[in-house]
Amino acid sequence: MLNVGKIEEGYVLDHIKAGKSLTIYHLLKLDKTDAQVAIIKNARSSKMGKKDILKVECPVGSINLDVLAFLDRNITVNVIQDGEIMHKEDLILPKEVRNVIKCKNPRCITSIEQGLEHIFMLSDEEKGIYRCKYCEGKYTGY
Amino acid sequence: MRHLINPLDFSTEELDKLFDLASDIEKHPEAYEHKCTGKKIATCFYEPSTRTRLSFETAMLNLGGSVIGFSDASASSAAKGESVADTIRVISCFADICAMRHPKEGAATVASTHSTIPVINAGDGGHQHPTQTLTDLLTIRALKGRLGNFTIGLCGDLKFGRTVHSLINALSRYEGIRFVFISPEELRIPDYIVDMLKEKNIPFEEVIRLEEAIGDLDLLYMTRVQRERFFNEEDYVRLKDFYILDKAKMELAREDMLVLHPLPRVNEISVEVDDDPRAVYFKQVQYGVYVRMALILTLLGLA
Numbered sequence: 001m002l003n004v005g006k007i008e009e010g011y012v013l014d015h016i017k018a019g020k021s022l023t024i025y026h027l028l029k030l031d032k033t034d035a036q037v038a039i040i041k042n043a044r045s046s047k048m049g050k051k052d053i054l055k056v057e058c059p060v061g062s063i064n065l066d067v068l069a070f071l072d073r074n075i076t077v078n079v080i081q082d083g084e085i086m087h088k089e090d091l092i093l094p095k096e097v098r099n100v101i102k103c104k105n106p107r108c109i110t111s112i113e114q115g116l117e118h119i120f121m122l123s124d125e126e127k128g129i130y131r132c133k134y135c136e137g138k139y140t141g142y
Numbered sequence: 143m144r145h146l147i148n149p150l151d152f153s154t155e156e157l158d159k160l161f162d163l164a165s166d167i168e169k170h171p172e173a174y175e176h177k178c179t180g181k182k183i184a185t186c187f188y189e190p191s192t193r194t195r196l197s198f199e200t201a202m203l204n205l206g207g208s209v210i211g212f213s214d215a216s217a218s219s220a221a222k223g224e225s226v227a228d229t230i231r232v233i234s235c236f237a238d239i240c241a242m243r244h245p246k247e248g249a250a251t252v253a254s255t256h257s258t259i260p261v262i263n264a265g266d267g268g269h270q271h272p273t274q275t276l277t278d279l280l281t282i283r284a285l286k287g288r289l290g291n292f293t294i295g296l297c298g299d300l301k302f303g304r305t306v307h308s309l310i311n312a313l314s315r316y317e318g319i320r321f322v323f324i325s326p327e328e329l330r331i332p333d334y335i336v337d338m339l340k341e342k343n344i345p346f347e348e349v350i351r352l353e354e355a356i357g358d359l360d361l362l363y364m365t366r367v368q369r370e371r372f373f374n375e376e377d378y379v380r381l382k383d384f385y386i387l388d389k390a391k392m393e394l395a396r397e398d399m400l401v402l403h404p405l406p407r408v409n410e411i412s413v414e415v416d417d418d419p420r421a422v423y424f425k426q427v428q429y430g431v432y433v434r435m436a437l438i439l440t441l442l443g444l445a
Contacts, residue, residue, distance in 0.1 A: 107267050109246040114225050116252060134248020135269055 004038045004055060011063055012078040012085075013054040018042055020072075021052035023142055027071060027100055028063060030056065060086075066094035070120070071142050073128060095122050097130065101142060108135035144441050145254040145261045149275035149308045154315050161280050163445055164429070164436040168284070171204065174435065177444055178207030184237035185211035186229065187264070188220055188244045193405060193427065194264050194273070198241045201434035210237060227256040234258040239442055242266075260441035268304050273437065274404055275308040277430035282361060284429060285400055285422055291318035295355050298324075298365035298385050298410060300331040305404045306365055310335055314344055321346035322355045326381045328372060351384045356395045362387070364403045364423075366410050388412040392420070402426055 016024055021039050030037050036057040045051040056063065060079055068075055069091035077089040097120045103110045110116050110132070119133040130139040146152070152160065167174050183202040187195050190213060199209045212218040219229065226244065230253040233240050240257065242250050243264040250263035250270075265271040283289045294313065296306050300323050310331075313319050321339065323331045323346060330348060339346050349355045356362065367385045372378040387401065392415055403411060403423040415421050439445040
């Protein structure tokens, strides 16, 4: 069993799909901060078989949780303060997501237009479906 | 400022007003001859399209306005790598309204966010072609006398045909419409449209052969079945005749059924049908000019 020390303030992002933690790390732009991050891959999980976990030592409020809801609503977000889990944050789907992921449709104007923001809009709240603002192509996963 | 990017951008009430205006233009064209004197439309066509571009240009000329533009990306600064956003900023300084066709999906949306003049989407790749949908709706309203309470058959390539998808979405906002989808298995209507119809409790059925359905229809919307859409030549040869409308099939249809087609027609409607009074696809082109005239007036605030 691998042991990773506990954090004083920040987030533990649990139940990340196995193998996806590095993608989440980049999409949350954690590579651009000087936060201490532990990336745990393929941890055993009774619920998922295998899962990834991210532990991020950072001020609470400094991570864009909207992005997480958009990427995967099943991720559990534990908010840590003074070394303890304060609460689990409910993820709410944002109405709009800007410049997190790129539209993959090669026929979309975003594939050629310079300086254009990549924007996905929530089109079906119940099913959590996002569509590209320009071509209306469905977001099919990161 | 109003633009037209998606066929659903206008509410059904707004469409009613637009179609009333188009009908008035049809009846009294002389009253509109000078409505756009001094106004210019820019037709920015990054890919060739004879009918749509000429229809827009005719519409503006009929209103007394003038036309500038390009009909091929190679003849524009797009060939030098200029973005759509920059092009529309420049065009905004020259013209009062712009009709844009572009091979990339969402190009007109980009243009509308940077434009200081109304933008009309004249087709953005396989995505939307709203003025074709408005043309189809006006043709149905003018010739059937109503938008609603009819059975419409859509025949041919229902999988890739954007005009078909837009028309279904637009008609699904009216009461009493029943759809009959007539296509080979390979070119069936996409699931997301089937789901939308089920959700709204709109009746529809899917059939393989045109003969099975034609007798029940008030309207038949034909589209082309292209050879390259089939997985193998054998299937194409076996099925293609099911989707060719000829005199024999027209005999099975009601006397007041109308045949529409977005054109260009290749061989899916036999030329022998052209003289049948129920064949209205060339009248449809004329309604396309009226609806574009009404749209230009509406977006310029001159209606």
